[in-house]
Amino acid sequence: MSVKGNEPRILKPKVNPRNGFLYVSLQRDDRSNTRAVHVLVALAFLGPRPPGLQVRHGPGGKLNNAPSNLRYDTGISGLEHHMAARTECDNGHPFTEDNLMWRTDRGKRYRKCRTCHYDAQARYQAKVKKKESSLATASGRTPRRGP
Numbered sequence: 074m075s076v077k078g079n080e081p082r083i084l085k086p087k088v089n090p091r092n093g094f095l096y097v098s099l100q101r102d103d104r105s106n107t108r109a110v111h112v113l114v115a116l117a118f119l120g121p122r123p124p125g126l127q128v129r130h131g132p133g134g135k136l137n138n139a140p141s142n143l144r145y146d147t148g149i150s151g152l153e154h155h156m157a158a159r160t161e162c163d164n165g166h167p168f169t170e171d172n173l174m175w176r177t178d179r180g181k182r183y184r185k186c187r188t189c190h191y192d193a194q195a196r197y198q199a200k201v202k203k204k205e206s207s208l209a210t211a212s213g214r215t216p217r218r219g220p
């Protein structure tokens with residue numbers, strides 16, 4: 074690659090140890106700008122990145138930046154993608170902004186229905202209360218009366 078106004082410089086791609094992607098340093102005059110190779114290749118061969126999508130590597134792996142190994146996709150994969158496409162939970166509660174909770178399990182992000190979550194909590198609380206009152210009965214004390 075060449076740089077306008079200056080002698081051509083060979084860009085040496087370096088692997089970023091934090092994310093495993095290849096980066097090149099673009100130099101012009103005395104400024105340098107570090108860019109991810111896959112982002113530049115995607116821009117050149119796939120066109121501008123649509124909003125909300127990321128450059129994803131295919132089966133060739135993170136260091137294979139051939140255009141055929143790159144695609145624009147959401148940052149989530151497989152099952153997560155399936156979940157993200159759903160508009161309601163198993164119990165039919167709508168997946169709206171304020172009914173959703175994001176959870177992370179072993180590095181994977183997934184959405185959880187807030188209504189179901191609170192229902193489950195309420196059921197658990199009720200179970201604990203029931204257990205407490207049956208224990209109280211068993212020990213000869215007056216069972217607590219519900220409202």
Ligand SMILES: [Zn+2]
Binds near residue numbers: 162164165166186187
């Ligand atoms: Zn639900």
